[in-house]
Amino acid sequence: MFINFFLTIILSWKDFRTTTKEPDYYIPKIPWDAKKSIYYAFESSIGTKCKITAALEALSFYTCMEAYEAEEIPRGKQGIIFQGCNGDTTTYNANLFSNDFIVRFCITDKCADSYGCTTHYIYRMFGLRPPHIREDRKEHVFVNYSNVKFPNDNLYFSRYSFDEIPFFDIPYDFGSTAHKDSHYLSKNGLPTLVPEKTLEFAYMIQPNNYNSPTFNDFKYLHKHQCGDQCRSFKPCKNGGYYLHSCYSCICPKPYYGRYCDKIKEQTDKCPSYNFEALDQKQHVEVGGKVECNFLLQAPQGYKVHVNIIAHKQKHELLDSNCSPTKGVNVRFNKDKGGRDLILCRDIQNVSVPVVSNEVLIEYNYLFQSSTYLKFSYWREFDPNDCYY
Numbered sequence: 001m002f003i004n005f006f007l008t009i010i011l012s013w014k015d016f017r018t019t020t021k022e023p024d025y026y027i028p029k030i031p032w033d034a035k036k037s038i039y040y041a042f043e044s045s046i047g048t049k050c051k052i053t054a055a056l057e058a059l060s061f062y063t064c065m066e067a068y069e070a071e072e073i074p075r076g077k078q079g080i081i082f083q084g085c086n087g088d089t090t091t092y093n094a095n096l097f098s099n100d101f102i103v104r105f106c107i108t109d110k111c112a113d114s115y116g117c118t119t120h121y122i123y124r125m126f127g128l129r130p131p132h133i134r135e136d137r138k139e140h141v142f143v144n145y146s147n148v149k150f151p152n153d154n155l156y157f158s159r160y161s162f163d164e165i166p167f168f169d170i171p172y173d174f175g176s177t178a179h180k181d182s183h184y185l186s187k188n189g190l191p192t193l194v195p196e197k198t199l200e201f202a203y204m205i206q207p208n209n210y211n212s213p214t215f216n217d218f219k220y221l222h223k224h225q226c227g228d229q230c231r232s233f234k235p236c237k238n239g240g241y242y243l244h245s246c247y248s249c250i251c252p253k254p255y256y257g258r259y260c261d262k263i264k265e266q267t268d269k270c271p272s273y274n275f276e277a278l279d280q281k282q283h284v285e286v287g288g289k290v291e292c293n294f295l296l297q298a299p300q301g302y303k304v305h306v307n308i309i310a311h312k313q314k315h316e317l318l319d320s321n322c323s324p325t326k327g328v329n330v331r332f333n334k335d336k337g338g339r340d341l342i343l344c345r346d347i348q349n350v351s352v353p354v355v356s357n358e359v360l361i362e363y364n365y366l367f368q369s370s371t372y373l374k375f376s377y378w379r380e381f382d383p384n385d386c387y388y
Contacts, residue, residue, distance in 0.1 A: 030103070032078065032126060034225040038067045039077050045084035047109045051118040052082055058119075059126070062218030062250065064226035064243070073102055080105050084112075090121055116210030119177045119217075127224045128217055130178045132193055135161045140172045141193050149187040156185055157192075168223040170216050175339025177213040215239065215252040215337035237261045239337030252337040254293050254362065263360075266292050270363075277304045277379040286363055287372040294361040298379035304359045305378050306330070306352040311343045312372040313365075328373055329362040336360055343373075357385070 032038065040056060042049055056067040073079035078101055085091065085106040093104045103125070111117040132141055143157045150156065173179065174195075182191040219241050230242035236249035240260030243250045251260035270292035273284045277298045286292055298304050311328060328343040334356040341352065352359065357379075365371040 030101075030125060030127075032065070032225060034063075034065050036078060038065060039070045039073045039079035040067055041070050041072050041079065041081050043081065043083040046082050046107075046112065047084055048112040049082075051112055051115045052107070052122070054115065055119045055122050058213070058218070059123070059221065062215075062243070063222040065126075065221075079103070082107060084109065090117075114210060116177060116212050119213045120210045123213060123217060123221060124178060126221055128176075128178045128221055129165055129167070130180055131172050131174070131176055132180055132184075133158060133160050133165065134167060134172060135159055136172065139196065140174075141195050144190070144192055144194050147186050147188055147190040147192045149185045168220060168228070170220055171333050171335050171338060173214055173216050173338040175211050175214050175342070176217050177211050178217065179211060211339070214339045216335070219337055234259060239335035255336065263295055264293055277302070277377050279379060281376045281378045283309075283374065283376050285372075285374045289365060290363065291365070292363040294363070296359045296361070296377045298357045300357060301382060301385050302357050302379040303354045303382045303385065304332075304357055305354055305380060306332070306359050306361070307376045308343065308347060308350040308352065309374040309376060310372065311345075311347050311374075313344070313346065314371070327364065329360075329364065331360040331362075332356065334358070354380070 038056075040052075042052075046052075053069065056069075059065055060067050070079070073081065080103045082105050085108045088108065088110075090108050090111050091106045093106075105122075105125070107118070107121070111121065131137070132143075137159050145154075145157075148157070180193060182193050182195075183189065184192050186192050216239065219239070222241065222243065228242075230246035233242065233246045236242065236251070236259055238252065238255045238260045240249035240251040240255065242248075248258045249260050251257070254264035256262050256264065267290060269288075269290045271284060271286050273294060274282055275295050275297055277296050284294060296304050296306065308330075313327075329339070330341040330343070330352055331338070332340050332352050332355045359377070361375065363373055
C-alpha cells in the first residue's frame with residue numbers, strides 16, 4: 001500500500017518580501033535516503049542548467065550523497081525534476097511514496113542564473129538550516145521586531161534548542177548560503193536581523209541576497225543526512241570532517257593533510273612575517289597580484305588580536321560578487337570552515353573579533369589588480385582559556 005503525501009513549498013526570489021506567508025524551514029522533513037542515489041532531470045522549460053548541475057555536483061563531492069543527471073528519473077528511484085517557472089517565485093512540490101519519491105522543483109530563470117540562489121533553495125530542500133534560528137543566536141544577531149512584516153507571528157524568527165535542531169558543533173556562520181539578509185521580512189525597508197556590535201562589520205560586508213555555500217554548509221549537510229560514523233576516531237582539525245572513510249579528513253582550503261593540520265605554503269612574492277603573535281604589535285603589509293596565507297598563532301591561554309589598518313581595491317571590484325577567491329578572507333573562529341569575514345571594499349582601522357588563539361588571513365588577489373592590505377597583530381593573555 002502506497003501512502004501519498006503532498007508537500008508544497010513556496011519560495012520567493014525577493015527574499016520572501018512579496019509573499020504573505022512562508023512555510024520555509026518549518027516544513028516537514030523530506031526523507032531523503034542518503035544511502036541511495038538521487039537522480040535529477042531537466043524539462044525543456046529550464047533555461048540555465050549549469051548552476052543547478054554545479055550545486056548537485058558539489059553536494060556529491062562534499063557529502064555522502066550521490067546525485068546523477070538522467071534523461072528521466074528511473075522507476076522506483078528518488079529524484080528531482082527541474083522545470084522553469086514564470087514570475088518571481090520558485091516552488092517545489094514533493095510527491096512522497098513509501099520508499100521512493102519524486103520532487104518537482106520549479107525554478108525561475110533569475111534564480112537559476114545565480115549560484116547563491118540555486119544552492120540556497122536546493123540545499124534547504126536537503127535540510128540546511130538558516131543560522132538565525134540557532135539556540136545561540138543572541139550572541140550574534142538580534143531581531144528587531146518593530147521592523148518585521150508579521151510582528152505578531154514569531155514563526156519566522158523562532159529560536160530552537162540544539163536538541164531540537166542540532167548544528168553539530170558548527171559555529172554560527174554569517175556567510176552560509178542559508179543565512180537571511182539583514183532586511184529579511186522587513187515591512188519598512190529597515191533591518192530586521194541586526195548583528196551584535198562586535199560582529200556588525202563582518203555581517204554587513206558579506207554579500208547581499210544569497211551567499212555561495214561555505215565549507216561548513218557542506219559539513220552540516222553531510223552530518224545531517226549521513227550521520228557521524230567516525231566520532232570515535234581522532235577529530236579533524238580546523239573544521240575538517242571525515243567523509244567517505246575514517247582514515248583521513250576533508251579540509252577547508254588552504255588546509256590539507258590527514259587531519260587538516262597542514263597549510264599551503266606561501267609563494268616567494270609574499271612578505272615574510274612572524275607566525276607567532278607576541279605581546280607587542282607586529283605589522284604585515286602586502287599588495288599586488290599575489291596569493292598569500294598568514295597564519296597568526298599564540299599559545300593556549302592567549303587570544304590573537306588583529307587590526308585591519310587599511311584595505312584597498314580597485315573601484316570596479318566594489319560591486320562584484322564578494323567571495324573568498326576575490327577578497328581577503330579573515331578566519332578568526334577556531335573552526336576554519338566558515339566565512340567569518342571577507343574584505344571586499346576599502347576600509348580602515350577595523351578590529352577583528354577576538355575569539356581564538358589562531359587567526360588565518362588569506363590574501364587572494366592572484367587574478368585581481370591594484371590591491372593593498374596592511375594589518376597589525378598581537379596576543380593577550382586570557383586566564384579563562386588556560387588548561388592545567
